[in-house]
Amino acid sequence: MSSYRTHMQIIGDILLTTRDDTPDEQGASITYLIRKANISHGRISKILNNLVAQGLLEQTNSTGACKYKISNVGREFLHAYNTFNKFADGYGLTI
């Protein structure tokens, strides 16, 4: 039985997609992120706005459509997230 992802895991999945799996240099569109991160439009919009406000993602306007790229702060956060995710996993926990 698969378990629900935590809010932190969803953020981790979004940042990972914008770092490693963007279709072009402009970044990833919302539709692309919805498909890759497997999350609804209503929920991802709030999360993306939050991540942009905190400087983890950069928003670019390409041909009228919003696209998202990971920022340097976002890369550092993702690195810390991966490190401490393994740490918590060692205790049988998820962050």
Add this chain to the structure above:
Amino acid sequence: MELFLENILNLVGFVVGLIIGTISYIGFRNTGSPTLFRLTLAFFSIGVGFFIMWAGQTLDIFVYKTGHVERWVQTLGIAVQTVGYFFIAFSHTIKSFFPKSNYLRSIGMVPLFLISFISIENIIRSISFILLAYGAIETILSYFASRRKTAILVAGGLWALAIGEFLGWYYFVFPQSILNVVSISTKIAGLIMLFIPVTKVPLTKIKFDENI
């Protein structure tokens, strides 16, 4: 001699708890994860609990020289450690610990009245044992989900802490035995096993929060 040995073991417990708590706190500051915040509270509480017992023993060895630690100091130290064990169990969603049936809940309250005549320390130790056993079982279940080997070691560490609490509780039956030293040694072995996931954290690659 026994007091001196206990003193060293309590100091080791304090240092181990402090280090794991600090790593968890760095993780919390860098990610904002509530799980890491609970781990921070858990290990700082465990470390502070050992520190209280160490401080009480050190004062007795070098200042009061009575040869035994005040009972309230021992009880306070164990109580603070129990808070730490609670947060470890709470991280595994403690809600599944309590029965949903009202009948079972009312029956479950009976032992509380039966043991209320025994000292507070006994009650605290029994609560610690239950919390640790719960945490160990949940960690083993997590291992079956993730297959991460460190989870087995952590579960072993939690079991060692639980056995340590049980032996410490049993020490009241045989107060002149070495059970207390065995209890603290087992707890320290358990804490060292809990320390293993910390050794897997590549500290040199973490960008530490500037405010820490």
